[in-house]
Amino acid sequence: xxxxxxxxxxxxxxxxxxxxxxxxxxxxxxxxxxxxxxxxxxxxxxxxxxxxxxxxxxxxxxxxxxxxxxxxxxxxxxxxxxxxxxxxxxxxxxxxxxxxxxxxxxxxxxxxxxxxxxxxxxxx
Amino acid sequence: xxxxxxxxxxxxxxxxxxxxxxxxxxxxxxxxxxxxxxxxxxxxxxxxxxxxxxxxxxxxxxxxxxxxxxxxxxxxxxxxxxxxxxxxxxxxxxxxxxxxxxxxxxxxxxxxxxxxxxxxxxxxxxxxxxxxxxxxxxxxxxxxxxxxxxxxxxxxxxxxxxxxxxxxxxxxxxxxxxxxxxxxxxxxxxxxxxxxxxxxxxxxxxxxxxxxxxxxxxxxxxxxxxxxxxxxxxxxxxxxxxxxxxxxxxxxxxxxxxxxxxxxxxxxxxxxxxxxxxxxxxxxxxxxxxxxxxxxxxxxxxxxxxxxxxxxxxxxxxxxxxxxxxxxxxxxxxxxxxxxxxxxxxxxxxxxxxxxxxxxxxxxxxxxxxxxxxxxxxxxxxxxxxxx
Ligand SMILES: [Zn+2]
Numbered sequence: 149x150x151x152x153x154x155x156x157x158x159x160x161x162x163x164x165x166x167x168x169x170x171x172x173x174x175x176x177x178x179x180x181x182x183x184x185x186x187x188x189x190x191x192x193x194x195x196x197x198x199x200x201x202x203x204x205x206x207x208x209x210x211x212x213x214x215x216x217x218x219x220x221x222x223x224x225x226x227x228x229x230x231x232x233x234x235x236x237x238x239x240x241x242x243x244x245x246x247x248x249x250x251x252x253x254x255x256x257x258x259x260x261x262x263x264x265x266x267x268x269x270x271x272x
Numbered sequence: 273x274x275x276x277x278x279x280x281x282x283x284x285x286x287x288x289x290x291x292x293x294x295x296x297x298x299x300x301x302x303x304x305x306x307x308x309x310x311x312x313x314x315x316x317x318x319x320x321x322x323x324x325x326x327x328x329x330x331x332x333x334x335x336x337x338x339x340x341x342x343x344x345x346x347x348x349x350x351x352x353x354x355x356x357x358x359x360x361x362x363x364x365x366x367x368x369x370x371x372x373x374x375x376x377x378x379x380x381x382x383x384x385x386x387x388x389x390x391x392x393x394x395x396x397x398x399x400x401x402x403x404x405x406x407x408x409x410x411x412x413x414x415x416x417x418x419x420x421x422x423x424x425x426x427x428x429x430x431x432x433x434x435x436x437x438x439x440x441x442x443x444x445x446x447x448x449x450x451x452x453x454x455x456x457x458x459x460x461x462x463x464x465x466x467x468x469x470x471x472x473x474x475x476x477x478x479x480x481x482x483x484x485x486x487x488x489x490x491x492x493x494x495x496x497x498x499x500x501x502x503x504x505x506x507x508x509x510x511x512x513x514x515x516x517x518x519x520x521x522x523x524x525x526x527x528x529x530x531x532x533x534x535x536x537x538x539x540x541x542x543x544x545x546x547x548x549x550x551x552x553x554x555x556x557x558x559x560x561x562x563x564x565x566x567x568x569x570x571x572x573x574x575x576x577x578x579x580x581x582x583x584x585x586x587x588x589x590x591x592x593x594x595x596x597x598x599x600x601x602x603x604x605x606x607x608x609x610x611x612x613x614x615x616x617x618x619x620x621x622x623x624x625x626x627x628x629x630x631x632x633x634x635x636x637x638x639x640x641x642x643x644x645x646x647x648x649x650x651x652x653x654x655x656x657x658x659x660x
Contacts (some may be wrong), residue, residue, distance in 0.1 A: 154405045166435055172523050177522065185522055205427065205526055207419035208472040209411060213396040216411045226420060233521040235410045240605045242488060248427055259409075 153180025158265055158272065162185050162256030166197030168232040176231030201229035203250040208243045218260040227252050234267060241271035275494040276370045277504040278656070280309025281382075281617035286454040286485035286605030290388040294323070294330055294486075298383040299342040301486035301610075305379070306343070309490040309502065316490075317375040319349035320366045322359030322382025323609035325397045329385050345379070350404040353609075355401035356558060358382050358485060360612025360643030360652030364511045366402025366491050368653075376496040381488035384607035394482050397609070401646035403519035415479055415559065416471040417520060417647045423473060423562040424526035429576030433473050436560035437464035438582035440477050440602055443557060446589055447599025450626035452614075454483055454605030461495030464560075478560040483605035487613030489620075506620045510655030512536060518649045527576075529648040536642070536653045540571075543655035547571035550655075551636035552622055553593060554615040556644040557600040566642050567595065570653070597622055597629040612643035616654060623658035 157179050160166055168176045169192040171184035176195075183190050206225035207261060209216070223243035226235050238246050239257055250271065257268035282304030284297050298321070301548035301584035332338070336349035350360040359382030366380035369489045386394055392503025398414040399407075407417070425431065441461055447453035459477060462516065467476040497504045517523050521528075540546055547570060555570070557563035572593065581587045588596035598604045598618035603612060619639040639656040 151405060162410075184378075205424040207416045207421045207423065207474070208469075209413060209416045209419075210468070210472070211395065211413070211415070211470050212411055213399055213408075213413055214392040215396070215408075217392065219411065222411055223418055224420070226526070235407055235412065235519070235521045237411050248423070264409070267406075267440055 158256055158267065161197070161254050161267065162265070166254050167194045168197050169193070170195045170231055174231060178232065197254060198229045200251050200253055201227035201234065203227050203246065203248055203252060204233065204250060206238065206246050208246070215259065215262050225252070225269055229254070234269065236267035236269040238269045238271060273371050274373065276367050276508045277494060277497045277502070278489055278506045278508065278616070278620045279303040279311060279492045279497060279502050279504045280490040281620050282308065282488040283452045283614055284485045284619050285452050286607060288387040292484065294326060294332070294335070294383045294385040295338055295342045297385065297484060297486040298381070298488070301381060302343040302379060302488040305488040305490050310446050311377060311490055313343070313345045315377045316345045316379050317347055318348060318369060318378045319345065319350060320352060320362040320378060320380040322352050322353055322362040322612060324353060324355055324358050324384060325400070325608065326385070327455050328397045329389055334371040354650050355491050355645035356430065356556065356606070356608045357612055357643045357645035357652050358609040359614070363489060363613055363616055363654065364513060364652050367508050367511045370491055370493050376493045379488060380491060381486065381613035382609040382611040383486035385484050386482045386607065387484050406519050406521060413471060415474045418559040418561055419471040419474040421526050421647065423564065425561060425564070425579070428527040429579065431579030433465060434461060435579045435583050436478055436564070437461040439560040439563045440464045441556065442582045442588050443596050443600040443602040446597050446629060447603035450599050450604060451628070453599040453603055454481055455599070455603045457496050463638050474559055480558045480601040480606040481548040483607040484505050485605060485607035485610050485614070488608040488615055489616055506623050507657055508654055509657045510539040510545065512538025512542060512653045513629070514538070514651050516649045518646070520647055529565045529651065531570045531599050531648045531651040532566055532642060532644065532653070535651040536570045539653040539655050545638060545655055549638045550640045552594065552597065552619070552633045552639045553595045554598060554600070555595060555603050555642040557596055558606055560602070562644065563595065563600065565648065567645070570640065570642060589629060594632055597627070597632060612652060615641040615643060619656050623656060625654065
């Protein structure tokens with residue numbers, strides 16, 4: 149399945165050119181957007197995604213859906229990247245060693261079950 | 273504006289009925305509500321039906337007119353979908369339609385059939401209540417999403433898995449005498465803590481089960497109830513709904529649920545009540561942390577304070593303000609599209625005095641129900657009051 153806006157964004161992250169959308173009030177969001185999801189402003193600029201973020205919260209999933217059955221157990225985290233947060237599968241560390249505050253880099257990986265691209269938060 | 277009365281309630285027992293169709297389950301609940309109310313089918317002017325994943329589970333879209341047919345009523349019928357809050361919004365729209373004067377008699381409720389699917393397919397189906405691009409593709413399951421919220425809560429306010437285990441133990445105890453509950457089995461704190469981990473820190477016994485079932489309510493105007501001499505002492509006096517960003521990553525704070533706050537403040541204002549007036553509560557405890565988030569969002573506790581409420585005994589059957597005397601989603605079961613209607617059916621029985629747990633709240637006059645969709649990107653709150 150292709151999704152204009154999202155796929156383009158994921159490719160950019162994979163190329164090391166990750167970005168996010170920022171409104172004049174400083175709210176960050178990810179595409180596809182026509183307006184800021186927080187204040188409704190239509191003035192969205194592309195900003196460079198910071199090179200690193202920190203894990204805000206995470207879970208180690210032992211029972212995933214069918215699309216993730218070859219991945220179990222896997223850690224999924226929400227990480228702060230300045231104005232915006234990303235949700236991704238944590239790689240480069242044992243899932244049970246993930247912690248809040250850990251520094252991660254955005255990257256693109258392959259879902260082992262489906263072969264699709266997915267957002268990865270790579271442990272540094 | 274007319275008042276809205278609950279003239280009859282109907283429930284199937286919640287449980288595993290992989291061989292029973294959704295249409296049969298809803299018909300059982302709706303016909304039970306009709307029988308209890310004594311209202312003839314011809315008087316029903318509209319059906320508001322909640323369902324979440326029927327298109328996946330039964331290959332059946334367009335369910336509402338089918339349900340009207342199954343209960344033998346010829347009237348407009350509409351399906352409401354708001355993930356796990358589907359029946360909550362169906363009831364809310366029924367309240368609004370009766371209040372507006374448009375209709376005097378509306379049948380509202382919902383149904384879900386889930387156990388005919390494999391666990392993996394149910395997990396996948398439920399996950400569709402999350403953001404497809406930014407959450408499902410990142411491996412988010414429904415337990416996983418609540419696990420993210422639970423860890424954020426622990427980080428911000430403290431509390432631990434043992435606190436949450438007391439929520440599960442309490443709700444299983446409450447379900448024991450409830451004939452409609454899926455589980456009639458007491459559990460211990462140690463069993464909850466020792467259960468297999470699903471998505472850390474959410475363990476198997478922190479999670480509601482996979483459930484089939486249906487709920488139905490007959491809502492009528494005050495005038496209709498009076499003109500027909502109905503015995504309908506319970507009214508819905510407040511309704512409110514709130515929303516939030518769908519994806520957790522877009523929310524400022526993962527340890528609070530503003531959609532619940534918004535729904536509650538609207539419902540309290542609508543009913544002219546405040547949290548201090550509420551005697552008994554049914555909240556959306558799809559996971560143990562969800563009950564904690566709900567009690568804070570509803571204004572019964574300050575943020576960070578509700579995590580120990582069950583452990584301290586404040587929300588048990590004997591506590592000051594009993595929570596989930598039905599057994600909650602945790603032990604009564606969570607047939608997603610039926611849950612919001614079931615909470616109001618249970619609250620009606622509790623306030624009327626004909627629920628097996630009514631003795632615990634014999635003097636209660638004000639009840640509140642809280643039904644949440646997904647990770648509380650939507651929430652519906654109702655205030656119910658009984659004539660005493
Ligand atoms: Zn903005």
